[in-house]
Amino acid sequence: MPRWLWFTPLALLVVAVAIWAFRLGWIAVTISESDVINTYAQRYLEEAGSTALLTDCTGLPGTGDGVWIIVRCTQAELQFDYPVDRFGRLLDLPDGRTQPGVPQT
Template sequence: MPRWLWWTPLAVLTVVVGVLLFRQGWIAAQMTETDVIDHYASRYVAEHGGRKTDCHAVPASAPRVWIEVRCGDAVVYKVDRAGRLVLPDPAEPAA
């Protein structure tokens, strides 16, 4: 068995991981505020039965949070730059 054949699985794995990481970076780079607001407004409608027009976004003041999507009177979705919901840190005091 040729020696280069032993390295083929490692090369294939490296290429696959590289493609997957490039894809994740591309998705994060192409995400806009509108995409995030629309996603969390749809989530609000599904969970609370309101309307999408009840939601708006404001810039966040917390360091880990990109924007806050506020829906209705009491629902706030804090979103990071990757589009993920930021859960409250139990170590931080409630504001």
Template sequence: MGLRARIFAPLVALILCAGVLGWLLGVRSVTPGETEVINRMAALYVEEGGRATDCAARPAASDGLWLVVRCGCAEAEAAREYFVDDFGRLAHRRAKGAVAAC
């Protein structure tokens, strides 16, 4: 093995390792889109007995939260609210009354 290969082989290996590590960390930090988050929260509502078409989202007013997905009838006594954090995860759930048909 020549002198040039002894110098550049570890450098190339280090650059490749850094690239792979950067790619892995980047893939893990990608957040889902709004539609995907709303669909996931609607699926939770369907498990509770509601219909997915009864859900809508709005931006959250609190720090650390991204969306509030509200499912249920327009009446406040029969609604579910799902608070979603900046990474698309369910942070909190608030239920008002039983799931009712709208």
């Protein structure tokens, strides 16, 4: 068995990790605040019901480790918070309906 054949699995692993790292970097560079706010505003529309509007949602700077943006949607007495990381992932599932003025942790 040729010696180079022993290193083929290692070479394939290195290539796979390089492609994965490039993909994550590409996502981090191309995602914008508007993309994140629009995505979670659409989710809010699905969760809040027929009286919800896109204009109920705003984006706030993240507060805490790994939180990039907090998409806050407020409708009358209901408040939905969506903490989002730099890759657009939801960090905590929102506990949904909370009273205004109650801090979200």
